[in-house]
Amino acid sequence: xxxxxxxxxxxxxxxxxxxxxxxxxxxxxxxxxxxxxxxxxxxxxxxxxxxxxxxxxxxxxxxxxxxxxxxxxxxxxxxxxxxxxxxxxxxxxxxxxxxxxxxxxxxxxxxxxxxxxxxxxxxxxxxxxxxxxxxxxxxxxxxxxxxxxxxxxxxxxxxxxxxxxxxxxxxxxxxxxxxxxxxxxxxxxxxxxxxxxxxxxxxxxxxxxxxxxxxxxxxxxxxxxxxxxxxxxxxxxxxxxx
Amino acid sequence: xxxxxxxxxxxxxxxxxxxxxxxxxxxxxxxxxxxxxxxxxxxxxxxxxxxxxxxxxxxxxxxxxxxxxxxxxxxxxxxxxxxxxxxxxxxxxxxxxxxxxxxxxxxxxxxxxxxxxxxxxxxxxx
Numbered sequence: 030x031x032x033x034x035x036x037x038x039x040x041x042x043x044x045x046x047x048x049x050x051x052x053x054x055x056x057x058x059x060x061x062x063x064x065x066x067x068x069x070x071x072x073x074x075x076x077x078x079x080x081x082x083x084x085x086x087x088x089x090x091x092x093x094x095x096x097x098x099x100x101x102x103x104x105x106x107x108x109x110x111x112x113x114x115x116x117x118x119x120x121x122x123x124x125x126x127x128x129x130x131x132x133x134x135x136x137x138x139x140x141x142x143x144x145x146x147x148x149x150x151x152x153x154x155x156x157x158x159x160x161x162x163x164x165x166x167x168x169x170x171x172x173x174x175x176x177x178x179x180x181x182x183x184x185x186x187x188x189x190x191x192x193x194x195x196x197x198x199x200x201x202x203x204x205x206x207x208x209x210x211x212x213x214x215x216x217x218x219x220x221x222x223x224x225x226x227x228x229x230x231x232x233x234x235x236x237x238x239x240x241x242x243x244x245x246x247x248x249x250x251x252x253x254x255x256x257x258x259x260x261x262x263x264x265x266x267x268x269x270x271x
Numbered sequence: 272x273x274x275x276x277x278x279x280x281x282x283x284x285x286x287x288x289x290x291x292x293x294x295x296x297x298x299x300x301x302x303x304x305x306x307x308x309x310x311x312x313x314x315x316x317x318x319x320x321x322x323x324x325x326x327x328x329x330x331x332x333x334x335x336x337x338x339x340x341x342x343x344x345x346x347x348x349x350x351x352x353x354x355x356x357x358x359x360x361x362x363x364x365x366x367x368x369x370x371x372x373x374x375x376x377x378x379x380x381x382x383x384x385x386x387x388x389x390x391x392x393x394x395x396x397x
Contacts, residue, residue, distance in 0.1 A: 049360045056361035066359045075366050086373040090380050097384030100391045107324050125321045132317060136310035139352050146300040248299055248354075255352040259345055265317075266341035270324055271334070 104190035134163035145247035
């Protein structure tokens with residue numbers, strides 16, 4: 030290795046990448062565990078998220094397939110999701126607000142993780158509650174959106190605007206995403222309570238696992254929450270904007 | 272191995288400069304400033320993708336812009352908010368490589384969708 034040491038910028042980057050690749054092979058071929066820097070909890074959350082990625086990918090790909098194969102014109106999301114504000118019709122405004130709402134919740138979650146590791150449990154708990162609030166607001170807006178569309182006659186088997194597959198794709202994709210957000214809000218509240226009480230300082234056992242938790246649970250919760258935001262990025266792009 | 276050596280060296284350096292507090296003593300802890308920066312960027316990128324619809328861009332320009340803003344947002348969330356940028360390569364590859372198979376499924380289903388559409392036009396003359 031030392032023989033290949035050249036003191037140029039790109040050579041250092043090459044060396045760095047080679048070291049990282051060596052590290053990857055060493056990690057995977059080592060005894061006991063492959064993920065050296067991630068705890069089992071974090072690794073399992075990541076593996077769950079990968080499987081969830083496949084679920085949402087299948088929804089989005091089936092949506093693509095029905096949209097490509099139908100001969101009827103696809104309804105215009107821009108008009109369907111427009112709102113009248115002050116007598117002016119603004120396209121897609123509700124979805125834009127929902128997007129900003131979810132990004133805001135991601136920001137507060139990231140800061141909650143930081144404060145949890147800094148052992149500032151009150152701040153971490155409050156930021157998690159703020160995150161849960163934005164999540165609940167998101168689900169509320171989604172319920173409003175569903176109500177509006179159902180009143181306008183959108184059904185999983187048809188709608189007055191165009192291709193029948195619009196309704197089934199819409200309810201399936203946004204419904205499954207909304208369910209993820211709802212579950213996230215519930216877990217945020219549970220963990221925020223534990224953090225606020227100081228469960229992870231005194232080693233109190235969890236009600237479900239009967240095991241002592243660590244502040245890392247906030248980061249693991251954060252992974253899930255950011256994933257929900259990540260999925261929304263793709264839904265926003267492919268379903269609402271395309 | 273090399274990483275171990277680096278860490279050890281780093282450890283000695285920290286002991287030597289004991290006056291400086293250890294900045295990253297805990298797990299995934301990064302400056303709040305970085306999070307605020309990413310947060311702002313995500314806001315700007317979301318506003319940009321909304322404007323694509325607001326100004327009603329059409330055709331390839333629209334699709335190109337949608338994809339670019341989407342990938343930038345997704346990258347920022349995964350790299351910084353989900354801390355992928357600081358994880359070891361073994362985890363990064365294990366998580367990010369499998370979803371690439373989705374692209375194959377997407378290509379196959381796009382082909383299939385086109386085909387179904389062609390059949391419908393051919394037989395039902397829509």
